Amino acid sequence: MKIGILGGGQLGRMLIQSALKYDDEFYTLDPASDAPCSTISNFTQGNFNDYETVLNFGKNKDVVTIEIEHVNADALAEIENQGIKVVPNSAIIKTIQQKILQKEFYKAHDIPSPEFQAVWNSDEKITMTLPFVQKMNTGGYDGKGVQVIKNEEDLQNLWKEPSVIEKLVDIDKELSVIVARNEKGETKTFPVTEMVADPKLNLLDFNICPVFLHEDTQKQIDVITEKFLNAINSPGLFAIELFLDKAGKVWVNETAPRLHNSGHQSQEGNANSQFEQMYRVVKNLPLADTESLGYSGMLNLVGAEGYSGKVIYEGMEEVLKLPKTYVHLYGKTETKPGRKMGHINVLADSKEELMEKLIKVKTMVRVIA
Amino acid sequence: MKIGILGGGQLGRMLIQSALKYDDEFYTLDPASDAPCSTISNFTQGNFNDYETVLNFGKNKDVVTIEIEHVNADALAEIENQGIKVVPNSAIIKTIQQKILQKEFYKAHDIPSPEFQAVWNSDEKITMTLPFVQKMNTGGYDGKGVQVIKNEEDLQNLWKEPSVIEKLVDIDKELSVIVARNEKGETKTFPVTEMVADPKLNLLDFNICPVFLHEDTQKQIDVITEKFLNAINSPGLFAIELFLDKAGKVWVNETAPRLHNSGHQSQEGNANSQFEQMYRVVKNLPLADTESLGYSGMLNLVGAEGYSGKVIYEGMEEVLKLPKTYVHLYGKTETKPGRKMGHINVLADSKEELMEKLIKVKTMVRVIA
Numbered sequence: 232m233k234i235g236i237l238g239g240g241q242l243g244r245m246l247i248q249s250a251l252k253y254d255d256e257f258y259t260l261d262p263a264s265d266a267p268c269s270t271i272s273n274f275t276q277g278n279f280n281d282y283e284t285v286l287n288f289g290k291n292k293d294v295v296t297i298e299i300e301h302v303n304a305d306a307l308a309e310i311e312n313q314g315i316k317v318v319p320n321s322a323i324i325k326t327i328q329q330k331i332l333q334k335e336f337y338k339a340h341d342i343p344s345p346e347f348q349a350v351w352n353s354d355e356k357i358t359m360t361l362p363f364v365q366k367m368n369t370g371g372y373d374g375k376g377v378q379v380i381k382n383e384e385d386l387q388n389l390w391k392e393p394s395v396i397e398k399l400v401d402i403d404k405e406l407s408v409i410v411a412r413n414e415k416g417e418t419k420t421f422p423v424t425e426m427v428a429d430p431k432l433n434l435l436d437f438n439i440c441p442v443f444l445h446e447d448t449q450k451q452i453d454v455i456t457e458k459f460l461n462a463i464n465s466p467g468l469f470a471i472e473l474f475l476d477k478a479g480k481v482w483v484n485e486t487a488p489r490l491h492n493s494g495h496q497s498q499e500g501n502a503n504s505q506f507e508q509m510y511r512v513v514k515n516l517p518l519a520d521t522e523s524l525g526y527s528g529m530l531n532l533v534g535a536e537g538y539s540g541k542v543i544y545e546g547m548e549e550v551l552k553l554p555k556t557y558v559h560l561y562g563k564t565e566t567k568p569g570r571k572m573g574h575i576n577v578l579a580d581s582k583e584e585l586m587e588k589l590i591k592v593k594t595m596v597r598v599i600a
Numbered sequence: 601m602k603i604g605i606l607g608g609g610q611l612g613r614m615l616i617q618s619a620l621k622y623d624d625e626f627y628t629l630d631p632a633s634d635a636p637c638s639t640i641s642n643f644t645q646g647n648f649n650d651y652e653t654v655l656n657f658g659k660n661k662d663v664v665t666i667e668i669e670h671v672n673a674d675a676l677a678e679i680e681n682q683g684i685k686v687v688p689n690s691a692i693i694k695t696i697q698q699k700i701l702q703k704e705f706y707k708a709h710d711i712p713s714p715e716f717q718a719v720w721n722s723d724e725k726i727t728m729t730l731p732f733v734q735k736m737n738t739g740g741y742d743g744k745g746v747q748v749i750k751n752e753e754d755l756q757n758l759w760k761e762p763s764v765i766e767k768l769v770d771i772d773k774e775l776s777v778i779v780a781r782n783e784k785g786e787t788k789t790f791p792v793t794e795m796v797a798d799p800k801l802n803l804l805d806f807n808i809c810p811v812f813l814h815e816d817t818q819k820q821i822d823v824i825t826e827k828f829l830n831a832i833n834s835p836g837l838f839a840i841e842l843f844l845d846k847a848g849k850v851w852v853n854e855t856a857p858r859l860h861n862s863g864h865q866s867q868e869g870n871a872n873s874q875f876e877q878m879y880r881v882v883k884n885l886p887l888a889d890t891e892s893l894g895y896s897g898m899l900n901l902v903g904a905e906g907y908s909g910k911v912i913y914e915g916m917e918e919v920l921k922l923p924k925t926y927v928h929l930y931g932k933t934e935t936k937p938g939r940k941m942g943h944i945n946v947l948a949d950s951k952e953e954l955m956e957k958l959i960k961v962k963t964m965v966r967v968i969a
Contacts, residue, residue: 247620248620251640251931252927252929253927253929254911254929254931271620502923502924516917517920517921522923522924524893548886551885551886552886554891558621560622561623562620
């Protein structure tokens with residue numbers, strides 16, 4: 232089957248890597264000539280935001296999917312019109328890629344998400360009380376396009392673009408759940424993972440699984456995933472990012488209509504990875520079992536501050552000596568501060584061992600140039 | 601690093617697949633334009649038995665390795681002369697690719713292997729008593745080039761080529777152990793696996809791990825692997841195929857100087873796979889831990905008798921519904937009787953469950969056209 236992917240980054244690369252155990256042809260589209268997928272797929276250099284480029288790319292494919300949501304959804308709609316399958320469908324991509332529509336989607340489907348105000352126009356009066364969160368309507372990614380407005384003084388920093396103004400949640404835990412649905416309507420959910428963010432770079436840092444949750448918390452999450460999977464009306468794999476607040480209530484922060492950083496530990500930590508699951512969704516195959524095989528965790532390898540250029544993974548050889556420690560690099564030759572260059576997964580027999588191993592690995596390796 | 605592989609078959613493909621989690625460039629050489637590696641590496645169509653072709657292929661590589669042993673070893677020796685690393689080195693490839701030299705190697709290093717007679721010339725008198733095994737000196741592969749001469753009548757079928765005449769072992773179990781050594785001299789051994797051969801096609805059928813062996817048997821194997829790893833004087837990953845005879849003695853049947861079918865269950869069954877280990881050998885990195893994660897087994901997907909042409913994996917969708925069952929196809933579009941098209945790995949909690957699952961899967965899927 233000819234599978235086209237919009238985006239040629241690490242998510243696409245790991246999807247293709249995983250799917251090399253089947254017999255398909257992968258095609259990728261990315262503006263960067265040295266994109267992580269460029270050497271392992273039939274690669275087209277081009278802009279996935281451009282209508283004509285996406286339309287042309289879709290031609291002669293059996294199915295088109297995405298590994299980034301900021302793509303030209305109108306072109307995907309036209310590809311669907313022409314009878315080519317798009318996973319997830321253009322309607323849900325369009326909804327999710329705009330924060331305002333995404334929030335309205337939660338509201339319409341009774342999915343708990345923090346109270347919000349849609350600001351299409353920068354002269355609209357903000358009715359939300361301080362402090363609050365501002366999320367740009369489009370283009371947010373890896374923590375970019377999100378800011379906290381704490382006080383009156385911060386108000387002058389408000390972005391003057393369409394955005395969501397959202398009530399600040401008093402966060403106890405940041406959780407994530409990866410869900411999948413195939414065309415037949417079969418659904419499968421991965422065990423919940425917990426994220427620990429780096430406060431400086433706002434990039435996911437550690438991600439651990441399983442998370443022991445209060446029965447009521449798990450129940451809230453189950454209700455959310457069920458409502459979400461019923462509401463989307465599309466095959467796809469989605470990462471639902473959740474907040475558990477200090478009062479014990481679960482809120483949807485946001486959803487990605489694709490493979491997600493918070494699911495990387497599934498590569499060695501679960502019976503099947505999010506990449507295998509995504510492949511099965513794309514091909515409309517029976518969904519894979521998602522059972523945790525034990526304690527697993529992930530840390531991102533992010534370009535260190537002050538280093539740009541040809542990447543060096545300092546300390547990596549020592550990391551490779553550690554048992555049940557799995558290095559995943561993304562085939563990027565150039566590092567810059569904050570760039571996601573790879574990740575390391577770790578397996579352990581207890582949560583204590585897991586945290587010790589993750590912290591140890593984090594101190595051992597540096598992404599420099 | 602630029603890594604060149606002689607051969608572009610499934611072993612190379614799975615090596616590259618596994619190594620996509622690091623940052624290297626893979627180059628492959630194979631006579632078939634549609635070789636499994638052709639779409640996922642920098643591919644050269646050419647004959648790996650041809651001196652000039654191999655020499656040219658080696659140019660500008662940082663390291664050259666093999667995924668099949670029937671290659672031009674003289675060209676590899678010249679590549680070494682030119683200062684390019686070859687893994688395993690040309691001398692050990694040359695020894696192993698000729699059954700007579702391989703047998704003499706075992707003898708020289710006191711590694712137990714069935715008694716034999718080297719027959720360079722077809723008029724030489726055979727002194728071995730019947731029944732015995734004849735193995736062609738060169739070119740044997742996947743059970744080809746091996747025959748049992750049972751009685752006087754069979755003697756007329758003797759191949760008139762240089763060969764090894766070997767004493768027939770009264771086999772209790774066929775075992776395999778995959779060993780690795782890096783340039784620094786570090787060594788690691790995978791847990792022993794047991795093979796169950798299909799008597800008709802003589803292709804490996806099931807392969808299971810772990811195998812519960814008598815303490816003395818394991819000790820014999822440990823001595824063999826230690827002697828072998830000391831004797832080779834080369835980095836490399838090797839599959840040592842063993843016979844356990846009915847008297848409890850372990851014999852080396854033969855060795856492959858490369859990735860091996862008997863190690864495929866390591867993809868999901870061990871902390872790291874033979875492919876990860878091979879990558880680390882090639883790059884001279886610390887060797888990976890090889891711990892079994894539980895009961896695992898593999899069955900080959902072999903082209904069914906009577907079918908040639910565009911492959912269809914009948915029953916595959918049902919197989920994909922089974923938990924902890926992993927399908928690995930090799931990207932081959934055409935099937936023919938006996939052709940290795942893929943394999944399926946299975947994980948289980950007990951040996952009984954493992955055998956049940958393997959037999960169930962075997963009855964579910966057929967490779968037809």
